[in-house]
Amino acid sequence: MSRIQFQHKMAAHCESGMLSALLAHNRLTMSEPMVFGAGGAIFFVFIKTPHMVFPVFDMRNRPGDIRKNLGKRLGIKFSTQKFRDPDTARASLEALIDKGIPTTVQVDMFYMDYIPSYMRVHFNAHFIVVVGKEGRDFLVSDCYYPSISRLSRDSLDKARFAKSDFAPKGFQFHVESVPQGGISEDVLKKAVLQGIKQAAFNMVKLPVPFVGIKGMRRFADNIPAWPKIARNTDALSHAIMSIHITLEERGTGGGGFRFMYASFLQEAAKLLNRPELADMSKKIMAIGDRWRELSLFVARIGKDRDLGDNRMQEIRQMVRARADEEETFFKQLLVMVK
């Protein structure tokens, strides 16, 4: 039986929250918005694969990229491993826990024993920190929950070796080293600028039709086709209401990560002594408010089964309006950090 003294705290998003907590464990204080922003995480991607009934979207960069970007920019070394089988993966994890090293594992959220039934969906890119073991159970810090949770060995094995999109393949990592004496202000300033530049570039310049502003418009134009994909009204309602979940309650901090990004820009403005970034933080907060209007709208019409073609067109127009606003916003941001 072993339990690491780990400061668990709730966070908006699993990857940025978990990284912020891991860094704190290694005596580096960095807020979750700072981790998110310096990691260049704000994004938009429209995803349509045969593994999904309806197309989906996400508003952050690829899972794992925040860690990679942060490590590169701040000189933090992460030790990463992948495994072929659960027994070897578990043995490696247990050895790290025995050494007192909190270890992050990538899991399929479906197998988290502690989640309520309405949250049980197969999503392979969830991150939790394993902080102990009691009998056959692991103790995990999942920043979507108020306290340390208990996860059975069987569930953890299944979660780490689930297949399909973003299959974890037993992926785990821990902090190997942090810069001696902490992170200097100059290094942090540079990382913040790099993070902003990367995110703004991805949103407006990346020549890929399903990401950034282009992806947002593609997603908007796809929505009127959803009634044809749906097998019945309930299924359409569920898909439309899932837009709310993606924007608000699937670990975004609200407004599709835009509120958290506003918090980051406010922090960045102070750090860099650039008041224009504080103005930009207010702008992205206002954009987030309008994403929230959309999410409340889809929740309402979904529940009312008010899902006619005119409503689909309304959602399309709302998403396109957000795309227009964000195009202006990120172009302006890109100019500021060039």
Add this chain to the structure above:
Amino acid sequence: MKEKDARVDFDQHQVLLYVEKPDGSFGPLQTGAYLVKNYSDDFFQKRQNIETECMDKLRKGEISPIVYYKLLYDMTEADIAVRVGISKGKVLKHQTPAGFGKASVEIVKRYADVFGVSVATMFQLIVPKEKDLAVASRKTNNPYLSVLEIGKGNA
């Protein structure tokens, strides 16, 4: 979003949002989940509708449990196939009772793992005759054996 607009009184499911504080700064707020508080009844009603739709077809032998769980968890045949480790064609075959009958116990076990149920649950419907009876399936260390606990209140 202003802090006062973000507050949702719902202890059962908490989330962390970033909000504008009264002093104009932006920061975290732990609060209740809006959708869960206001719309979870609708979610469970949809699940109930799927159950009603599928149970009749299951009893009549028109579909296999694969169809039921596919609809319940909003999955595609392609996704189920990858997760179970078989071809999409086999999943399509297993959606009929005749095709499902040809699946090996090992494959049924893998389906059960993907759907988060025991192997036994893939072959039976559990319908308590009394309203206050609760039923729960418990795992054992034997991957092919689960224990069904039936009792009053929370089983």
